[in-house]
Amino acid sequence: MKSNVEKRACERCNHNHAATFAVSHFNREPSFFVETLNHCLYGMCFKSSFFLQPGAFLFIRAIKFNPNGSCKYSSEGLRSVTLAEVKWCSEVPGDQASQYVVGVKYFAPPC
Numbered sequence: 001m002k003s004n005v006e007k008r009a010c011e012r013c014n015h016n017h018a019a020t021f022a023v024s025h026f027n028r029e030p031s032f033f034v035e036t037l038n039h040c041l042y043g044m045c046f047k048s049s050f051f052l053q054p055g056a057f058l059f060i061r062a063i064k065f066n067p068n069g070s071c072k073y074s075s076e077g078l079r080s081v082t083l084a085e086v087k088w089c090s091e092v093p094g095d096q097a098s099q100y101v102v103g104v105k106y107f108a109p110p111c
Contacts, residue, residue: 019078020064021046026057026083033063034102039078043087043105052102056086060104083107 019039022031023046034046052058062080084104092099 019062022061022063023048024059026059031061036078037101043084043103044078045101045103047092048089048100048102049098051091051098051100052086052089054086054088058084058086058104060084079106 019036021034021036023034024031032048032050034048037045037047039045060079060082062078084106086102087105088103090101092101
């Protein structure tokens with residue numbers, strides 16, 4: 001039986017499109033744009049039009065921060081530039097165009 005055990009090290013902040021990021025595979029072009037779904041000090045979750053292989057290294061760069069997030073700490077954990085590893089990628093069921101939800105973990109710990 002499949003287990004959905006929570007593995008996060010800290011609580012995630014849920015919000016509606018609080019930031020737009022340009023994402024690319026590390027040291028490669030082109031970039032594509034994603035919208036965050038939630039985040040914490042150690043990683044983030046975003047919706048993507050592309051499947052991203054777990055274990056892939058990504059370069060993530062902030063394009064736009066929207067101050068209207070619903071979390072009282074809406075910007076805590078969002079980095080303007082970071083490297084991250086794809087931990088999981090799941091297809092969103094029912095979407096006409098393929099959409100994926102992707103979870104990434106930042107490489108460097110927060111300062």
